[in-house]
Amino acid sequence: MRGDDLLRRLAPYAGILGGLLLFAAAGVALVVGTASPALVWLLIAAGLLLLFFVVTDPQVVVNALKLRGVRYGSNAGLMTVVFIGIFIVINFLAVKHNVQWDFTQSGRYTLSSATVKLVKGLKQPVHIIAFYAKGPGGQSSGESAAKLLLQRYTALSHEISVTFVDPDVNPALARQYHVTVSPTIVVTSNGHEDAVQLAAEQDISSAIENVIEGKTPVVYFLTGNGEPSLQPASGPSFSSLVSFLKKNNLQAKPLSLLTVSAIPSDAAAVVEAAPTTPYSPKEKEILLSYLEHGGHVLYFAEPFGKVDMNWLLKPFGLSVSEGLVADLSPSGSLPNQPQAIVIQAYDRGSVVKHQLPPGVYLDATSINVPAKPPAGVTVEPIAQTSQQSFLVTNPKATAINPATDKRGPFAIAVSAEKPVASATAKPAATPTPSPAGPGSSPSTGAVSRLVVFGSTLFATDQVLTANPSIGEGNSEAAAAALQWLTESPNHIVIPTKTPADRSMVLVGWQSNALVFVNTLFVPAIVLFAGVVVWLRRR
Amino acid sequence: MGLFTVARRELTSYFGSPVAYIVAAAFLALNGFLFAAVISNSQQADMSFVFGDVAIVLLFVIPGITMRLIAEEQRLGTLELLLTAPVRDWEVILGKFLAAFALFILMLVPTGLYVVFLVAFGHPDLSTILSGYIGIVLLGAAFIGFGLVTSALTQSQLVAFIVAFVLGLILWLLQGLAVTFSGGVASVVSFLGLSQHVSNFSSGLVQSDDVVYLLSLIVCSLFVATRILESRRYR
Numbered sequence: 001m002r003g004d005d006l007l008r009r010l011a012p013y014a015g016i017l018g019g020l021l022l023f024a025a026a027g028v029a030l031v032v033g034t035a036s037p038a039l040v041w042l043l044i045a046a047g048l049l050l051l052f053f054v055v056t057d058p059q060v061v062v063n064a065l066k067l068r069g070v071r072y073g074s075n076a077g078l079m080t081v082v083f084i085g086i087f088i089v090i091n092f093l094a095v096k097h098n099v100q101w102d103f104t105q106s107g108r109y110t111l112s113s114a115t116v117k118l119v120k121g122l123k124q125p126v127h128i129i130a131f132y133a134k135g136p137g138g139q140s141s142g143e144s145a146a147k148l149l150l151q152r153y154t155a156l157s158h159e160i161s162v163t164f165v166d167p168d169v170n171p172a173l174a175r176q177y178h179v180t181v182s183p184t185i186v187v188t189s190n191g192h193e194d195a196v197q198l199a200a201e202q203d204i205s206s207a208i209e210n211v212i213e214g215k216t217p218v219v220y221f222l223t224g225n226g227e228p229s230l231q232p233a234s235g236p237s238f239s240s241l242v243s244f245l246k247k248n249n250l251q252a253k254p255l256s257l258l259t260v261s262a263i264p265s266d267a268a269a270v271v272e273a274a275p276t277t278p279y280s281p282k283e284k285e286i287l288l289s290y291l292e293h294g295g296h297v298l299y300f301a302e303p304f305g306k307v308d309m310n311w312l313l314k315p316f317g318l319s320v321s322e323g324l325v326a327d328l329s330p331s332g333s334l335p336n337q338p339q340a341i342v343i344q345a346y347d348r349g350s351v352v353k354h355q356l357p358p359g360v361y362l363d364a365t366s367i368n369v370p371a372k373p374p375a376g377v378t379v380e381p382i383a384q385t386s387q388q389s390f391l392v393t394n395p396k397a398t399a400i401n402p403a404t405d406k407r408g409p410f411a412i413a414v415s416a417e418k419p420v421a422s423a424t425a426k427p428a429a430t431p432t433p434s435p436a437g438p439g440s441s442p443s444t445g446a447v448s449r450l451v452v453f454g455s456t457l458f459a460t461d462q463v464l465t466a467n468p469s470i471g472e473g474n475s476e477a478a479a480a481a482l483q484w485l486t487e488s489p490n491h492i493v494i495p496t497k498t499p500a501d502r503s504m505v506l507v508g509w510q511s512n513a514l515v516f517v518n519t520l521f522v523p524a525i526v527l528f529a530g531v532v533v534w535l536r537r538r
Numbered sequence: 539m540g541l542f543t544v545a546r547r548e549l550t551s552y553f554g555s556p557v558a559y560i561v562a563a564a565f566l567a568l569n570g571f572l573f574a575a576v577i578s579n580s581q582q583a584d585m586s587f588v589f590g591d592v593a594i595v596l597l598f599v600i601p602g603i604t605m606r607l608i609a610e611e612q613r614l615g616t617l618e619l620l621l622t623a624p625v626r627d628w629e630v631i632l633g634k635f636l637a638a639f640a641l642f643i644l645m646l647v648p649t650g651l652y653v654v655f656l657v658a659f660g661h662p663d664l665s666t667i668l669s670g671y672i673g674i675v676l677l678g679a680a681f682i683g684f685g686l687v688t689s690a691l692t693q694s695q696l697v698a699f700i701v702a703f704v705l706g707l708i709l710w711l712l713q714g715l716a717v718t719f720s721g722g723v724a725s726v727v728s729f730l731g732l733s734q735h736v737s738n739f740s741s742g743l744v745q746s747d748d749v750v751y752l753l754s755l756i757v758c759s760l761f762v763a764t765r766i767l768e769s770r771r772y773r
Contacts, residue, residue, distance in 0.1 A: 076765045087754040094750035103669035104742035502583045504660030518570030523563040530559020
């Protein structure tokens with residue numbers, strides 16, 4: 001009997017201890033997140049203690065359950081648990097099927113129409129694997145933003161699926177996709193794959209297009225005549241532009257016309273920029289032949305260029321002026337730098353299909369556009385200077401002479417197009433180290449295209465990296481030209497979402513009003529109303 | 539009808555005493571100061587940072603509005619009268635919630651002057667501002683829900699204020715606490731944090747999961763507050 005009494009006296013303590021251990025187990029489960037041995041032992045101990053409490057003194061439990069408060073309380077508790085459970089399920093479903101509404105005027109959280117068209121037009125499954133390594137706290141920088149962006153893709157098409165993978169947890173999968181850095185987003189489809197490091201619409205959409213098409217257009221940058229390098233260099237170089245083109249699904253490769261007998265057949269376009277040594281007859285022939293047979297050429301000119309390249313432009317009726325363009329209008333050039341031409345708005349047309357950010361053309365010359373182009377040729381200006389611009393033709397001049405210098409506006413970027421004459425008598429192929437013979441038909445076929453920019457410097461690292469905001473506009477202009485030149489029906493062009501300028505400059509009284517009205521005046525009115533109410537009630 | 543009677547009674551009580559005016563004046567003074575500071579420093583017609591500050595201010599101000607809702611009735615003994623009146627428990631809770639919510643909205647209305655100011659001297663993105671206000675309204679309603687729960691739990695207004703403030707603060711900071719967890723628990727803790735949900739609204743992104751989460755907090759708070767009130771009948 002004494003033993004029973006002792007057990008009964010111990011039972012409540014066992015019950016309390018069991019409850020505490022159960023609480024501790026919940027804490028351990030929350031912190032550790034997995035079924036650790038400590039958690040299991042805690043649960044076993046808590047279960048045994050609670051069982052001991054119930055078995056030793058079952059009447060206490062029965063009596064407690066019969067209490068009115070316990071009966072109603074347990075009902076209310078159960079209802080609360082069920083109610084909260086329902087909301088947990090609702091929230092789970094809301095996260096799984098999240099819908100986004102973009103309230104920004106700039107459409108910051110909306111995919112561009114080009115991406116929407118691309119994704120909605122998908123006819124094959126595209127799987128996106130986003131490799132994000134978790135930090136010490138289980139968080140990964142940028143993963144949330146990437147999830148939001150990729151949700152917009154999956155909402156558009158059932159063909160797109162997305163998986164987030166921690167490369168540290170699943171190294172085999174990371175190795176399979178050659179992932180060496182985090183984050184890396186791999187886009188795969190039909191055996192093709194492309195990887196990007198940035199969760200940005202431009203990158204993701206370009207990667208999707210790459211894997212769908214299974215190829216990347218190649219743009220050859222001519223070398224061998226003193227042109228800017230494609231690698232970072234102390235002199236003029238195009239490395240930033242090359243990186244930008246890569247993001248736009250364009251692959252840049254160097255090509256010396258001295259080493260080939262024709263432009264390679266995989267050339268989607270050829271770029272020539274400010275050569276400093278003259279072309280040999282053979283080089284001229286290769287380039288002209290390519291252009292005449294449906295080739296696509298982008299030419300960056302420069303003022304007082306060392307080499308006359310007008311022979312390349314002549315079939316389109318174009319020519320480059322001998323002179324430097326300077327613009328005196330406040331919005332047409334950078335402050336105190338009339339030779340740094342600012343193009344606020346490009347001429348919309350074949351090349352510029354959507355609004356581009358402003359561009360700055362440092363040291364530009366003008367391109368002469370014929371009033372009446374040669375038969376079949378279509379010429380469209382892309383960028384023009386203001387009416388307050390002048391063409392300084394004396395290379396030694398230090399200032400503009402409005403009396404003698406020719407007055408603008410001048411075209412400093414022009415596109416031209418003409419159909420390939422008589423089809424197309426393609427010269428016979430000649431074996432070369434390159435994939436095709438001379439004059440082999442360029443990939444885009446029936447029309448020859450030429451874009452001329454009056455400045456080379458504007459697309460070089462020296463300008464693009466010096467000022468990122470200028471660099472973006474200039475890169476976009478050059479990329480737009482190359483996208484037109486390498487155009488394929490499906491090639492994606494994603495406009496940059498430039499945030500609107502929200503700056504506001506407050507003069508003295510406005511700043512004072514800002515502080516006085518919002519901090520003192522409005523609260524004082526409310527307080528005054530309170531005092532009035534208080535006085536009335538008294 | 540009992541619902542609106544309770545709400546009207548509560549609103550009359552709010553505006554009959556100077557406390558609501560003092561709380562509203564403090565709310566507007568604090569927000570006005572923060573707005574002026576943010577705009578003067580950034581020189582941008584952008585309210586996204588201002589909404590973050592408003593949310594912090596609400597953490598303090600809303601418990602000040604809600605602390606007396608039920609605690610005061612319990613202390614004065616008028617709650618018994620209310621419970622014996624022909625009005626259901628949920629009507630009492632919802633009525634008090636609506637009254638506090640109406641006061642909160644009335645406090646928020648003068649902040650429309652900020653928008654007028656931005657429009658007069660700059661070019662703000664009005665739709666993003668609207669989205670920010672949607673977030674603030676939902677957050678304020680959730681805080682009122684917490685306040686109702688804590689006010690129903692105690693007779694002391696001070697205790698109700700402190701517990702509601704701590705509850706709101708914990709939920710606000712939960713996002714930062716998520717880094718101490720791993721796996722699914724980290725995701726759940728991160729999701730429960732209020733700051734991320736509200737910052738999405740401020741930056742112009744309205745998501746169904748943010749809206750559902752904040753609405754869930756409001757509805758669950760009202761449900762729990764009703765159950766607590768109901769428990770008085772069998773205690």
